[in-house]
Amino acid sequence: MTAGPAPGFPVVGMIGGGQLARMSQEAALALGVSLRVLAASPEESAARGGGDIRWGAHDDPAAVAAFAQGCDVVTFDHEHVPAPILAALVAAGITVRPGPAALAHAQDKVHMRAAVSASGVPCPAWAVVAGPADVAAFAEAQGGFPVVLKVSRGGYDGRGVWVVESAAHAEQVLAQAPLRPGVAWLAEQYVPFTRELAAQVARSPSGQVAVYPVARTVQTDGICTEVVAPCPGLADEHALAAQQVALRIAEALDVVGMLAVELFDTPEGVLVNELAMRPHNSGHWTIEGAVTSQFENHLRAVLDLPLGAPEARAPFAVMVNVLGGEHPDLYAAYRHVMARDPGLKVHLYGKDVRPGRKVGHVTAYGDDLDVLLARAHHAADYISGVIDE
Amino acid sequence: MTAGPAPGFPVVGMIGGGQLARMSQEAALALGVSLRVLAASPEESAARGGGDIRWGAHDDPAAVAAFAQGCDVVTFDHEHVPAPILAALVAAGITVRPGPAALAHAQDKVHMRAAVSASGVPCPAWAVVAGPADVAAFAEAQGGFPVVLKVSRGGYDGRGVWVVESAAHAEQVLAQAPLRPGVAWLAEQYVPFTRELAAQVARSPSGQVAVYPVARTVQTDGICTEVVAPCPGLADEHALAAQQVALRIAEALDVVGMLAVELFDTPEGVLVNELAMRPHNSGHWTIEGAVTSQFENHLRAVLDLPLGAPEARAPFAVMVNVLGGEHPDLYAAYRHVMARDPGLKVHLYGKDVRPGRKVGHVTAYGDDLDVLLARAHHAADYISGVIDE
Numbered sequence: 129m130t131a132g133p134a135p136g137f138p139v140v141g142m143i144g145g146g147q148l149a150r151m152s153q154e155a156a157l158a159l160g161v162s163l164r165v166l167a168a169s170p171e172e173s174a175a176r177g178g179g180d181i182r183w184g185a186h187d188d189p190a191a192v193a194a195f196a197q198g199c200d201v202v203t204f205d206h207e208h209v210p211a212p213i214l215a216a217l218v219a220a221g222i223t224v225r226p227g228p229a230a231l232a233h234a235q236d237k238v239h240m241r242a243a244v245s246a247s248g249v250p251c252p253a254w255a256v257v258a259g260p261a262d263v264a265a266f267a268e269a270q271g272g273f274p275v276v277l278k279v280s281r282g283g284y285d286g287r288g289v290w291v292v293e294s295a296a297h298a299e300q301v302l303a304q305a306p307l308r309p310g311v312a313w314l315a316e317q318y319v320p321f322t323r324e325l326a327a328q329v330a331r332s333p334s335g336q337v338a339v340y341p342v343a344r345t346v347q348t349d350g351i352c353t354e355v356v357a358p359c360p361g362l363a364d365e366h367a368l369a370a371q372q373v374a375l376r377i378a379e380a381l382d383v384v385g386m387l388a389v390e391l392f393d394t395p396e397g398v399l400v401n402e403l404a405m406r407p408h409n410s411g412h413w414t415i416e417g418a419v420t421s422q423f424e425n426h427l428r429a430v431l432d433l434p435l436g437a438p439e440a441r442a443p444f445a446v447m448v449n450v451l452g453g454e455h456p457d458l459y460a461a462y463r464h465v466m467a468r469d470p471g472l473k474v475h476l477y478g479k480d481v482r483p484g485r486k487v488g489h490v491t492a493y494g495d496d497l498d499v500l501l502a503r504a505h506h507a508a509d510y511i512s513g514v515i516d517e
Numbered sequence: 518m519t520a521g522p523a524p525g526f527p528v529v530g531m532i533g534g535g536q537l538a539r540m541s542q543e544a545a546l547a548l549g550v551s552l553r554v555l556a557a558s559p560e561e562s563a564a565r566g567g568g569d570i571r572w573g574a575h576d577d578p579a580a581v582a583a584f585a586q587g588c589d590v591v592t593f594d595h596e597h598v599p600a601p602i603l604a605a606l607v608a609a610g611i612t613v614r615p616g617p618a619a620l621a622h623a624q625d626k627v628h629m630r631a632a633v634s635a636s637g638v639p640c641p642a643w644a645v646v647a648g649p650a651d652v653a654a655f656a657e658a659q660g661g662f663p664v665v666l667k668v669s670r671g672g673y674d675g676r677g678v679w680v681v682e683s684a685a686h687a688e689q690v691l692a693q694a695p696l697r698p699g700v701a702w703l704a705e706q707y708v709p710f711t712r713e714l715a716a717q718v719a720r721s722p723s724g725q726v727a728v729y730p731v732a733r734t735v736q737t738d739g740i741c742t743e744v745v746a747p748c749p750g751l752a753d754e755h756a757l758a759a760q761q762v763a764l765r766i767a768e769a770l771d772v773v774g775m776l777a778v779e780l781f782d783t784p785e786g787v788l789v790n791e792l793a794m795r796p797h798n799s800g801h802w803t804i805e806g807a808v809t810s811q812f813e814n815h816l817r818a819v820l821d822l823p824l825g826a827p828e829a830r831a832p833f834a835v836m837v838n839v840l841g842g843e844h845p846d847l848y849a850a851y852r853h854v855m856a857r858d859p860g861l862k863v864h865l866y867g868k869d870v871r872p873g874r875k876v877g878h879v880t881a882y883g884d885d886l887d888v889l890l891a892r893a894h895h896a897a898d899y900i901s902g903v904i905d906e
Contacts, residue, residue, distance in 0.1 A: 131559035131570065134867040136848040154543045157566045158804075160851075160865025160877065164567075170520035177546045178553075179567035181520065338859075415547075419860050434856035441830070459525040462549075467823035470727075471808050476549025478523040488549065 133162035138431055140164070141196055143186050144205025145172035147477040147486070148407045148423075151415070152205075153179050155423040161431065165205075166195045174205070176478030189213050196222045203385060203430045204406050207234040208282070225333065225384040225430040226405045233381050234405045237314050238280045244400050247380035249373050251400045252276075252317035252392070263298040266315040276316040277301050282308075286350010291318060319399055321392035325359055325366075326410030327374035328388045330425035330435050337378060338425055338435040340418060342370045345390065345410050351486070352409040354505070355447040357417055358440055360497055362393070370398050377403065386411065386426040409449065412489050414438075416473050417445030442493035448504040450488035452481040453513035458488070465490075465507045472507055522551035527820055529553070530585055532575050533594025534561035536866040536875070537796045537812075540804070541594075542568050544812040550820065554594075555584045563594070565867030578602050585611045592774060592819045593795050596623040597671070614722065614773040614819040615794045622770050623794045626703050627669045633789050636769035638762050640789045641665075641706035641781070652687040655704040665705040666690050671697075675739010680707060708788055710781035714748055714755075715799030716763035717777045719814035719824050726767060727814055727824040729807065731759045734779065734799050740875070741798040743894070744836040746806060747829055749886055751782070759787050766792065775800070775815040798838070801878050803827075805862050806834030831882035837893040839877035841870040842902035847877070854879075854896045861896055 133139050138161055142149045145167025153174060156163035167175040168185045175181050184191025186209050193216060196202050201223045214228035226234075233240040241254045255266050257277075267275045277298060279288040292298040302313060324347060328340040343357035359367065374389040377400070388408035390401040411422035420428075420436025428435050450458075458476060465474060469492075476488035490507045492500040509515045522528050527550055531538045534556025542563060545552035556564040557574045564570050573580025575598045582605060585591050590612045603617035615623075622629040630643045644655050646666075656664045666687060668677040681687040691702060713736060717729040732746035748756065763778045766789070777797035779790040800811035809817075809825025817824050839847075847865060854863060858881075865877035879896045881889040898904045 131556075131561075131564035131567065134565055134847075134865070135869060136846045137865075137867070138848075150546055153567070154546045157539055157543045157546075158862075158864050160847075160863075160867050162565070162567065162867075167520075172520075175520035176523055176551070178520065178542070178551065178569040181567075428855070433852055435859065436855070437859040439860075457525045458523075458549075459527075463822055466817070466825070470824065470826040471828075473547075474549075475547050476523070476526075478526070478549050478551075480524060 134160060137161055138200035139198060140427055140430060141166065141199030141202040142205050143192065143195070143202065143209055145169075145174040145181065146205045147173040147479070149174035149205040150177045150477055151412075151475070152407065152423045152427060153177060155421060155427055159424065159427060161427060163427070164195070164199060166192065171480060173477040173479050187213070189216060193217065193220065196220070201225055201430050203426070204231070207231060207405065211235070227382065227384065230381050230383050231405055234403060236280050237278055237402075238312055240403060241314065243381060244377060244403075247376055249376055249380075249400055250397060252319050254314060254316045257313045257315045260295060260299040260302060263292070263302070263315050264295045267295070270317050273297075274318045276318050278314045278316065279307065280312040280314050282311065286347070289350055319392045319394060319401075321394050323359070323393050324401070325362070325370050325391040325393050325398065326355070326388055326408070327370040327391060328386060328408065328411050328422060329371075329374045329378050330386050330422070330429045330438070331378045331383050332429045332435060333384050333432045335379075336435050337375060338420070338438040339371050339375065340411065340414065340422070340438040341440045342367045343410055343413065351449070351451070351484070353449050353451075354501075355410050355413050356497065356501075357413045357445050357447075360444065366393055366398060373398060373400060385429045386422050409486075412475070413445040413447040413491055415475070416491050417441055417493050443495040444497050444500055445491055445493040446497070446500040446504045447489055447491045448508040449486050450476070450490060450508045450511045452483050452485040452487045454483065455513045456481045458511055461511045461513065465510055469503055469507060472503060474507065474511075523549060526550055527589035528587060529816055529819060530555065530588030530591040531594050532581065532584070532591065532598055534558075534563040534570065535594045536562040536868070538563035538594040539566045539866060540801075540864070541796065541812045541816060542566060544810060544816055548813065548816060550816060552816075553584070553588060555581065560869060562866040562868050576602065578605060582606065582609065585609070590614055590819050592815070593620070596620060596794065600624070616771065616773065619770050619772050620794055623792060625669050626667055626791075627701055629792060630703065632770060633766060633792075636765055638765055638769075638789055639786060641708050643703060643705045646702045646704045649684060649688040649691060652681070652691070652704050653684045656684070656687075659706050662686075663707045665707050667703045667705065668696065669701040669703050671700065675736070678739055708781045708783060710783050712748070712782050713790070714751070714759050714780040714782050714787065715744070715777055715797070716759040716780060717775060717797065717800050717811060718760075718763045718767050719775050719811070719818045719827070720767045720772050721818045721824060722773050722821045724768075725824050726764060727809070727827040728760050728764065729800065729803065729811070729827040730829050731756045732799055732802065740838070740840070740873070742838050742840075743890075744799050744802050745886065745890075746802045746834050746836075749833065755782055755787060762787060762789060774818045775811050798875075801864070802834040802836040802880055804864070805880050806830055806882050832884040833886050833889055834880055834882040835886070835889040835893045836878055836880045837897040838875050839865070839879060839897045839900045841872050841874040841876045843872065844902045845870045847900055850900045850902065854899055858892055858896060861892060863896065863900070
């Protein structure tokens with residue numbers, strides 16, 4: 129036997145079976161809508177969680193086309209679906225949200241930089257570079273090294289990003305990785321930021337928006353490791369500027385669903401670093417910390433349902449990622465953490481442990497930020513195996 | 518392909534595919550444990566939600582035995598699994614929580630009344646009655662009619678319960694329904710209560726308990742229609758007494774998992790009405806209203822994981838059930854409710870609409886109880902179709 133959606137209720141298809149799909153499934157169960165997930169292997173987080181899982185790769189045109197049949201709308205766990213596959217879905221009459229034209233900005237950093245700059249939103253200085261001489265010229269125009277080198281497509285969690293300190297270093301980076309066709313090198317101004325911020329908005333096809341409180345994020349080796357929301361001590365004008373940047377980008381790029389804009393906060397103002405058009409690690413705190421989670425609002429947005437309130441529910445929420453460590457048995461450590469801190473919310477994604485891999489996150493909320501940070505970091509470190517008491 | 522649990526993580530088997538299994542699935546996804554559900558048809562709430570669904574009836578010995586293989590622990594969405602099937606599971610070495618001896622009290626009201634009375638917990642006066650003469654004698658001992666008549670097994674949502682006003686009325690009730698073997702008639706004192714309360718505790722095999730704030734419940738035609746938690750205006754000694762009753766029953770009956778005790782509050786104190794050993798309608802408010810939901814704590818308890826904090830997160834949470842009405846299209850009404858009240862949490866269960874059937878619930882939380890009640894009732898009535906503006 130197979131079960132279908134409730135009468136009159138839509139099916140959302142999500143391409144990609146990672147933890148974002150898994151957490152989206154929690155939201156879909158509450159909303160009463162059906163989430164169908166295209167996963168590539170039974171080891172993926174959403175597949176481990178069960179649900180309406182269909183098997184296939186996100187870059188297999190036939191698998192994606194077959195998956196999309198019967199979905200009322202198709203959306204994404206990640207931004208790696210090739211543009212020709214997206215174009216074919218649209219040509220076949222499938223509703224794809226965010227649409228391919230919007231999603232292109234999350235897939236290609238050059239495309240994103242050009243569009244964001246054109247919309248008048250402040251960015252670091254940037255240039256497409258073809259070789260070491262271009263990097264040296266770019267650096268000189270910025271007053272010298274360091275500068276940041278990025279591949280335009282396919283990087284994530286710090287992969288595909290280098291801070292280069294000299295022309296020789298740039299040469300070394302450019303030489304190491306032969307680029308695939310369609311991928312370019314991007315040089316960006318190195319920004320000595322005060323802190324990193326994330327501004328998230330949900331936007332529906334009809335243009336309704338819900339704006340989340342601005343969060344402070346910490347990246348370690350390019351991986352988001354800590355998020356505090358709302359950002360403590362952020363001047364009102366910087367918070368408002370960050371939210372306005374996210375709103376302007378959502379409108380300029382016609383984003384549908386969740387948009388996360390990662391920003392550098394500097395004494396002179398905020399600058400756009402990266403963006404993502406899906407639920408994002410910087411918004412996991414919203415599950416317990418906001419009235420409506422980013423996962424619920426992504427589903428509501430892509431279904432063109434009215435959006436839920438994005439307000440924070442606590443003075444602070446602290447989210448810390450659990451990264452895989454040396455020991456594979458998360459369950460024993462998990463028991464210990466639960467016993468130690470009954471108010472902590474632990475989310476594990478059902479993934480096999482590999483060192484440095486995101487396998488879960490913890491969230492603590494309340495009013496004493498130092499205590500929340502200590503609780504969340506202790507728990508994450510204990511589950512990871514970094515500490516044993 | 519099929520997906521299994523994450524390495525080292527357990528599989529919880531839940532017999533019954535109703536909305537309690539569906540909401541348990543949300544909790545299991547976050548915890549990283551696997552929930553496997555035995556559902557009888559693809560129209561059931563949990564089946565509609567997707568997940569690791571196995572097909573079979575809860576009263577089919579072979580189906581239940583096959584289902585239990587591969588589950589680390591078996592628990593329940595309802596209390597209707599026949600005792601011989603539970604005994605066979607235990608004999609086969611399956612871990613069943615709550616265990617059959619405990620569950621018997623949730624299955625049979627005579628058994629429950631005897632055990633609760635024996636444990637010294639205050640109950641309405643009660644007696645097993647064989648016919649109208651017994652009912653008349655019982656009524657006389659209580660100072661006259663009305664008295665309550667109940668079937669000992671199989672009733673729920675008001676079914677199997679009658680308030681009888683006279684000997685003639687009792688005769689009529691007793692005549693209408695031939696009882697199945699093993700089912701008895703129970704007469705109970707009619708309690709003119711001040712209000713109805715629900716006290717919930719989670720209890721683990723190791724004896725750890727988590728005690729939820731006491732909620733006020735309203736039943737309409739025997740169906741729970743409104744819950745407010747914590748109960749407004751409840752004297753501390755009555756709240757404490759209700760919690761102590763739940764704790765004493767949990768220990769006396771060796772309950773593992775969630776226990777819900779429905780109580781009558783009277784000027785003289787609290788009296789036990791009914792009990793359930795699973796997540797219960799009176800605890801749906803805990804999803805948003807408590808630090809740890811009843812669904813999460815039920816899973817934690819049956820897995821013998823440390824329990825989560827049961828504290829309320831808001832001054833009040835109001836839960837109102839959405840009952841099926843005349844029109845089958847919940848989705849259109851749902852959009853309207855979302856647009857009207859972005860802070861309301863709407864839960865729909867994916868069920869086909871039938872008049873009077875529980876098809877979802879809404880929760881509003883905050884500090885102004887009158888406003889919360891108005892918001893929740895308006896939304897529930899609108900989705901049901903009772904009102905159209």
